[in-house]
Each structure stands twice: as C-alpha cells, then as structure tokens.
Amino acid sequence: MGQKTLGPVRRxxxxxxxxxxxxxxxxxxxTKRFGDFVAVDDLSIDIYEREFFALxxxxxxxxxxLLRMLAGFETPTEGRILLDGKDVSRxxxxxxxxxxxxxxxxxxxxxxxEANIAFGLKQDxxxxxxxxxxxxxxxxxxxxEQFAKRRPHQLSGGQRQRVALARSxxxxxxxxxxxxxxxxxxxxxxEATQFELTDLQQELGMTFVIVTHDQxxxxxVADRIAxxxxxxxxxxxxxxxxxxxxxxxxxxxxxxxxxxxxxxxxASGEGRTRFRSEALGLTADVLDATPIGVGETxxxxxxxxxxxxxxxxxxxxxxxxxxxxxxDIGYLGDVSIYHVRLAGGKTIKATRANVTRLIERPITWDxxxxxxxxxxxALVLAA
Amino acid sequence: xxxxxESAGHKANPLRWLVVAIPYLWLLVFFLAPFFIVFKISLxxxxxxxxxxxxxxxxxxxxxxxxADLKELTFSNYLWLTEDALYxxxxxxxxxxxxxSTLILLAIGFPVAYGMARSPKAWRPTLLMLVILPFWxxxxxxxxxWIGILKKExxxxxxxxxxxxxxxxxxxxxxxxxxxxxxxxxxxxxMILPLYASLEKLDETLLEAASDLGCPPTKAFWLITFPLxxxxxxAGSFLCFIPIVGEFxxxxxxxxxxxxxxxxxxWSEFFNNRDWPVSSAVAVLLLLILVVPIVxxxxxxxxxxxxxx
Numbered sequence: 046m047g048q049k050t051l052g053p054v055r056r057x058x059x060x061x062x063x064x065x066x067x068x069x070x071x072x073x074x075x076t077k078r079f080g081d082f083v084a085v086d087d088l089s090i091d092i093y094e095r096e097f098f099a100l101x102x103x104x105x106x107x108x109x110x111l112l113r114m115l116a117g118f119e120t121p122t123e124g125r126i127l128l129d130g131k132d133v134s135r136x137x138x139x140x141x142x143x144x145x146x147x148x149x150x151x152x153x154x155x156x157x158x159e160a161n162i163a164f165g166l167k168q169d170x171x172x173x174x175x176x177x178x179x180x181x182x183x184x185x186x187x188x189x190e191q192f193a194k195r196r197p198h199q200l201s202g203g204q205r206q207r208v209a210l211a212r213s214x215x216x217x218x219x220x221x222x223x224x225x226x227x228x229x230x231x232x233x234x235x236e237a238t239q240f241e242l243t244d245l246q247q248e249l250g251m252t253f254v255i256v257t258h259d260q261x262x263x264x265x266v267a268d269r270i271a272x273x274x275x276x277x278x279x280x281x282x283x284x285x286x287x288x289x290x291x292x293x294x295x296x297x298x299x300x301x302x303x304x305x306x307x308x309x310x311x312a313s314g315e316g317r318t319r320f321r322s323e324a325l326g327l328t329a330d331v332l333d334a335t336p337i338g339v340g341e342t343x344x345x346x347x348x349x350x351x352x353x354x355x356x357x358x359x360x361x362x363x364x365x366x367x368x369x370x371x372x373d374i375g376y377l378g379d380v381s382i383y384h385v386r387l388a389g390g391k392t393i394k395a396t397r398a399n400v401t402r403l404i405e406r407p408i409t410w411d412x413x414x415x416x417x418x419x420x421x422x423a424l425v426l427a428a
Numbered sequence: 429x430x431x432x433x434e435s436a437g438h439k440a441n442p443l444r445w446l447v448v449a450i451p452y453l454w455l456l457v458f459f460l461a462p463f464f465i466v467f468k469i470s471l472x473x474x475x476x477x478x479x480x481x482x483x484x485x486x487x488x489x490x491x492x493x494x495x496a497d498l499k500e501l502t503f504s505n506y507l508w509l510t511e512d513a514l515y516x517x518x519x520x521x522x523x524x525x526x527x528x529s530t531l532i533l534l535a536i537g538f539p540v541a542y543g544m545a546r547s548p549k550a551w552r553p554t555l556l557m558l559v560i561l562p563f564w565x566x567x568x569x570x571x572x573x574w575i576g577i578l579k580k581e582x583x584x585x586x587x588x589x590x591x592x593x594x595x596x597x598x599x600x601x602x603x604x605x606x607x608x609x610x611x612x613x614x615x616x617x618x619m620i621l622p623l624y625a626s627l628e629k630l631d632e633t634l635l636e637a638a639s640d641l642g643c644p645p646t647k648a649f650w651l652i653t654f655p656l657x658x659x660x661x662x663a664g665s666f667l668c669f670i671p672i673v674g675e676f677x678x679x680x681x682x683x684x685x686x687x688x689x690x691x692x693x694x695w696s697e698f699f700n701n702r703d704w705p706v707s708s709a710v711a712v713l714l715l716l717i718l719v720v721p722i723v724x725x726x727x728x729x730x731x732x733x734x735x736x737x
Contacts, residue, residue, distance in 0.1 A: 118636055138639040151637035155655050164651075165641030216641065 060093040069094045069252055075124035077110050084110040086276035097246050097253045099267035107276040108256045112222050116145045144218035148225040150209035152197040158208050159193040165216045183211040203234050223255040239265045260300050272296050294426050297346050304393050306345040310337050318425055320345050325389040327367045332421045344426045351422035352395035354383050359417040366417040470708035471501040481704050505709040521688040526672035529611045530665050537619035545627035559617050571681050578606050602684030610678040619664040626660030659732040666725035
C-alpha cells in the first residue's frame, strides 16, 4: 500500500531543482589531504532530505574519504561540512546523528545479533523496554527474528549484511551512510538487496548516502549519482542523465559501454551539430547545438544499443551511417554484441536484442553490414 | 569393502599410536616418574644417611623387607607443614606476590602490547624483536645485573643522588620492592606476547563502528577492545602467575629476610636443613596448589580455540 502512494511522489522527487529547498548535508569547498596526496579536492555538494545519493568512482577517487568525513572519522583539511545547517566538520563520530554501514560489516564478534543491534541504543541511554521493542522491530525489518541470539560467526554473509543494516538503522539516524554495502554478496543476492534497500529507504523516509564502484548498483538505487575522479565530482545528476547525457568522456566511459569516434565539428547551430571524421569517412548529425567551436577536435559518443546493424543500407547513407565488416560477435544470451570493423580500422560496437530463439544469427562473421543511428542517439563531447 | 577398510585401519594403527604415545611417554618419564619419586620421599623420614631419608627401598633385600618399608611411610611431614606457620605463610606470601606481580605486569604489559599492535605495520617486527631481545642473555645474568642497579651504591641510587631527587641512598636491594622489580622485569615478555597476539587481530573498524554508534573512545575500550583481548589477558596472566608462585632465583638474589616465598623455603629445607622429606612435601603441596589455576587456564584456552573456529 505504501508503494502505491509513494510512487507518484517519487517521480516528481527532485529537490535539487528547487532553489528554495534547504539541503540536509552541505559540503562547502571541502579539501582533504593525506600528506601530499589530495583525496578530496575543493568539493562542494548539496544532498537533500529523503534523497538516495550515490558516490560513484574507481578506487582512489576520494569517494570513501568523503563518506568518512561525513561520518566523522576524518576531518576536512579545508572547508566545512554542514548537517541541518550546523557545522559538523569537527564533531566526533559518536556525537553525530549519522550512522554508517561498514563494508566489512564490522559486527561485534563477542555480542549476539540482538546485542549488536542494541549497542547504539544503549549508548543513548534509551530505557530497556524501548530498546527491546526497537531491536525486535529492526529484526523484523530485516527478517532475522529467529537469529536474535546467534553470534555473527554463526550467520551467512547475507544475514550478516542484514544485521549490519539493522544495527545502523536502529538509531533512526538523520543520514545513513553505506560503504560498498553489497560488495561481499553474490550477484543474485546483490540485485535482490538493491531493490530492498530502495524500498526500505522510501518506507523509512530517510536520507541514504552510498559509496560504490559498481555503476549498475548506483543506477538501481540512487536518485542522484555523483561521479568522482581524482577527488573531484565530474558530474552530479540522475542516473538517466548520467547515462544519456554524460558531461565528459570520463563519465561516458565510466558508465556503461560507449563508442568514441575522434573528429571535428563542421557546423553548429539551430539545434543541430554536424560532426565529421575524415579518418573514417563518417559524417554525423547530432541533435542539439554544442558549445564546442567549429573546427575543434571533438568526440562523437554513441552507446552500442543505439546503433542498428543491418545488411541493407539505410535510406540516406551520407549521414549517420557507416559501412563495415563483422569482426566478432559476443553472445550474452539476452543481447549479442557485434564488433564491426570500419574501413579506417576502427571497431564500433553495436548490440542487438536476441528477440528470436534461432541459434544461427542472421548477421554473422565477415558479413558486410551497415551501421546507422538517429540524430538523437549520439552526442558530441569535447576532447 | 569393509574388509579392505578394516585391514587398512589395522595397518595404520601401530604408527598412529606411536605418534600419540610420544607426548604421553615424555610426560610419564620426565614428569610422572619424578613426581612419584618426590611423593615417596615426602612420605619418608629424615635420617643421617645416604640418601638422607628412610626407608630407602632396596629391592635386593627381598619382598618381605619391601613390605616392611612400605609400612614405614607416613603423612607426618604433611602434618608438620600444617603445624609450622612458616610453611603456610610462605605459601600465602608466594601466591600474594604472584598475584600483585601479575596485576602490575598486566598494567604495564597491556599499554605496551596495545601500542605495538597499533604501531605502523613496518615497525611491528622490530618492536617484537625488542621485546624478545632480553632472552638472548642468560636470565641469571640479567637478575645479577639488577643487583648492580638496585644496591646502595648502585646505578639507580647514584643517578637519583646526582639529580638531587634524594639525599640518602634508598634501600631497595634485599626488600620485597626489589623482588617485584625483578619479577616484573623478567616476566614482562611473557605478558606482552600473548596480549600482543590477541590485540593485533583486533579489527580497527570495530572501534569505528562503536564510535559511529555513539560510544566514546574510553567506553569503547572497555566494551570492545578489552573483551576481545580477554583470551590474551588470561593467557598472559596465567603464563606469569604460575611460574612466579614457584619462583626461587629472583627472591633469593634480590629479596631479603622479609621475603617469604615457597621456592626459597623449599631450597633452604633441602640444602640448609638437608630435610629431603619435608622439602618434598612442600613441593608436592605447591604442585597441588597450582593445579587449580592450571586447569582454569587450560579450560579458557580450549574455549578460546573453539571460539576461534
């Protein structure tokens, strides 16, 4: 029932577009250095109440440092962190209304599941009866009622993950921080848990900040994703914006699979851009004008699923089309990836959904094929 | 099928038993047999003879003589131990000194082991080496060195006089204080090593988790660090307590007339009074007193092993 009422609310949930909205968390020009190494570099970001915010990036990009600063385990070298408008940069972790779920779960091995969940509540001096009630509620939430008396080492990996989640939620923190929470689970369990996490976050109406290096995970759970590189946020946007309108080649390359073709801008204006690659003999029309100047080196970026492969040439072969030879086919079950080699030696990837159960694909190795796409499929990125 | 496995089992058996038998054989020859000899002497009477007690069993004298000798064995030496206050006072004093020393060792050893376990990984082998380094010199020489430090005109007094902390040299040597210093110095590695072993395994994210859940660092020490280091605390404490109770060299060299320890009493019974039966009785009682902590220690070790699984 909760889902039904939340559904429409969810779709229009975008407080970051509202200039009146007050952020719950604000990073203000935060820099963190470890010796000479700059882990977080002059970073500012607002995170809003009830948001599911993902920090995504390769290892060493500073995402974990950012999370640890929010938890209080690290203090910023420069700048400040505001929580509810109050500067918490130097508040120790045990006085912050923020809880963290650790990558290693960090369950106390000498305590039962129950005692682990009750630990934080006891620190707050909550009455015993209330603690018992809250622990029971949490156990029910993560479906571990019958494991209350067990020790962590008597549980499976998935169960331990649930205990860690219950323990970090028990205090009803203003913000829940999740550090690679699903990294230790196998693929099936991870996918199921991703959806459970989003359901839980909506049900509790809490703010979640998750750190992950898994782009699929970030796309599944998050309202907004911040893609990080070398201590900076290179793009902060919704999952679909990040995927369809990457701000840079780094983002485009990091999220999903993408073909990049080097060339120049021939013309730009009136909601259209004309791109030309001499090396491949390829001309492309792209919807939307580009701020990149005419004649400048740029990159045509196009996702493999947006390129169609066919034996027949498209109606107009002069633009958004190129001929090549099937070099390799990757069969993934649901889709096949065609590696098509162009005359210039460049290989373009195109995926096709396997809509029939035929073992023999109509397009096969060494076939001459045409690749084509529509003007709204590709985009132009600066070098 | 069953034939094959049975015959294979039979073939494997003798060798397997041999392997299991070796430690038992060792215990039998080097512990149980000497223990029974000592126990037998403790039931004998002192005599001016060689050996200095009767009856001395002589199998060559015949079976009837053996049974006659057997009748002479009595528990009178044990009764004597209960009658003379000297003995139970030295027992009590030994246990007391061992208890206090163990507490001091724990108070010093824990911070040292904790610091070692929290030091940068690259330093740890060196620090561990420094703890073990004293073992490279003879134990006796190290205790003698303490005489040189603690005596009236020793290094410590010279230093304190030089800095002006005292006007008169302190009397430390031949007091219980010197015994405590000697014991704590000698046994410190045995306390640090098991503590370090259990503290090093401690996952630091557990302390972060505790802090994250609202627990300040000092409280987290008692709620997380100490309980998880408990196997090390127990191992270190017993590893020190048990041998300290029977310690002889340190109280003999550093202690004075006020120092009563059962090891010293045993030695003087044996060598000054040449009363082998009474000193044997003292030794047997000492063993019985120590059986209790040894069994407790074994139990806790077993539990720790099971928890580790």
